[in-house]
Amino acid sequence: MPPTNADHRLDPEEIFAGLDFNRLTAVVVAVSGGSDSLALLFLLDDLRRSRVAFPRIVAITVDHGLRAESAEEALYVADLCKAAGLDHHIVNWAEAKPATGLSAKAREARYRLLRDAAGEAETDVILTGHTLDDQNETFMMRAARGGERGLAGMARFTLLERETWLVRPLLGIRREDLRGYLRARGIVWRDDPSNANPQSERVQVRTALQEQGSGDIPARVARKGAQRLAVNGEAATLLLGHVTVTDGVRAEVNTAGFDQYGDAAQRLAMGVLLAAMGGLSFLPSVQECGKAVRHLTGADGPRRMSLGRCIIQRVKTGVTIYREMRSIPDAVIAPGCAMVWDGRYRVSNGAPIALRIRAAGDDGVVFLQEGGCGNVHRASISSSPALVVEGRIVAVPAGPHHGNVPAGVEVTRHVALFDHILSGYDENLAASVAKLFGLQDYKRFSVNQIDKN
Template sequence: MAVVETAKRFLASFDRPARILVAVSGGSDSKGLLLALKEAIEATKPTEFSLAACTVDHALRPESAEEARGVASFCESLGVPHLTTRWDGPKPGTGIQAAARAARYALLAGAAQRFEASSIVTGHTLDDQRETILMRARRREGPGAAGMAAATLYDRRIWVFRPFLAVERSAIRAFLEARNVGWFDDPSNANPRFERVRARASLASSPATGGGVWDARSRARSSAVAAALLARHVRVHAGLVAQIPPAMADQGRDIDWQRALLTLATVLGGRAHLPAAGTVERLVNALEQGTPGRLTAGRVVFDRRSTGLYLYREARGIEDLTLQAGQTAVWDGRFLIRNDGDGPLMVTVEGGRGPQQQRLIAAGLPPGVAGRASLSAPRIVRDDVKSVAPVTIEPRIGLYDTFLPGFDRIMADRIAGLFGRQPYLPPPVHGLLTEMEW
């Protein structure tokens, strides 16, 4: 059957031996994925792979606990070890699906660590992909807006794979029905208050609404080109300022360079997403004029001078952060800071005329750029002025540090290098650029 053959192709790409954690909600997609992987392993490499399963109980419906117990029984019948994890605590009144997604991946990563799994797999299908593409098209996201990646690095520590991303849900359900396996239907999947449900209804009534076919290989090629442009034309100083030569300052109509430039701005601004299409158009129009001056977009100043284009965080809206001994937290979305001392500290802005400004000037930046950029540089303040306990400050790449799509890994590694970071964790599969060929 095509479903099992897809699972076999996925496993053939894996480094072995491996234990794989399957996220199983009780719906048809995830139960079909678990069963197909089990059959594929038994038919090909029974000694090289093992499976574990995890169900995340979001505790949003009274039935969820019973459904999780049903999944546990199903896994037991297959001889697959299973763990239920629960999303405890108060739930937000708005943005519940985004919050549930964040909680789900954090809980799955913890379960993978407990099972000593090398990766996580989820049951997303071609139907989910079409819905995602439609939703992002409707939001008019900026350049490079894409569908879901078949491989995503979560939290810089574990890869999440979607082996069924090119398989239709109807095929998975036919596979389960042929084996007399039932599934749960989450009622939230029919609630029109959620964007994905509305997109699903649009596609059902008019399949052409979904637009063109999403090609991960094209996105990977674009990322590779953008990474090469970054390598040739960009320098980043102290994680604070990106320096771009005059010849590249007005090339924003080139889509690959546009992606490179906006990725830089997103990281410097401490954001997790590229600017929306309207912001991008305003920025590109301004840069095309070629006149000196400053423009702010996405919390980042685009400072155009005769010596080039300089990008840095605007000096407003930056809140202080207090860290207790041994605590780690993100400051302003831009820096991951760990307090290695035995007392509290506060992270605030340098405010100018400090050591960071002098370092930027020494690096060859115009004094005006160095002065403005240093206004948003981090400064550590301790109650005990005599304390010399170390503080670890690492640039954070909000665009990729939580979810890094596999097709953007070349770009992400280039950005990491520009900001003085090590490359991201490589995936435990062969040929990331051909990830859709599983």
């Protein structure tokens, strides 16, 4: 059934503006059976019908297996897609469910399964149905926890694992408008009963917003988004102008002219460096970043301090930052397997032998020196990775003339802060880090991050 005048406010051309469908052969849509994702799917189908050429739409329903009704809901979506002539696949989270942190693990599994589905469909774009209501709720929950960066809300696009775009075209649209669109189309949605659980923080916030209204939250989100982009840009300039990274394991920060940047940019730049050098997937707290800045400028504490799994050593021109020798994993990677080691290196073992990876330590420093590296920064090399085969170090990838990495083994620098999930707000900031570390740049996407509503 085609759209009627009742849903004239929802213009697919406007909703999906910024997405270059011409370059795609397929696009994945995450569809749970709820109103938001079903509206997303059929609005995209409306766009497809209005164009001569369009990529194949692949609807994916992730069944987490957490509710008795979930299998039937997935089949309901399958029937809707079949009637509309759309491809649909059900993927199951078949792993054992964790006793704690279930929501976070389920979200992680959902994104992994969606990425896998995108790979099978030979596309790098996944669309999800997050709405303006979701954005308002997210703002309220983050405001209650404190902090500034999170108040920018969900980005319109996010890069997953450096490869796949997660795009949220409906962030500026109210859920009730989407439901009006579905009613006009005669499409029934399924409500998830967990969305009515009064113990859920999101449900409590949703109820409060329904009673009180959202007020100026969208405008506040837009302002915070603009502020985040501005501070990111300033921090990126600071990093590229004042930081040198050697061998991926040691950062030198020059203080000359450092104070010309705003306090927020200084703190962010130091936080990004600590996360990258320490293998963290999150920024240190604002307080910790401020402490690092004070230490950098010589206004706080001793010459040497530990923060964010890093050592910050004050020198004449600024500070040197490197990973401290604490809580560094010692792991064995079986043939055909891969892992991210210490949040800093991605190691893929395509060799026919088991590979051990551990901190290089003093014997790694000796290995490099005996290999012809005379001037070795002992502390940073000691906490860098060493590849061990049959009890013998064969390579220290962070050092120059590092030895022979076994054939079939790949070792690349990993930035946990951005490589797993990169918010569209942070594109320029991540690009500056990639340049500092001599890494391949992140994919870039052209969508305006500032909400126009």
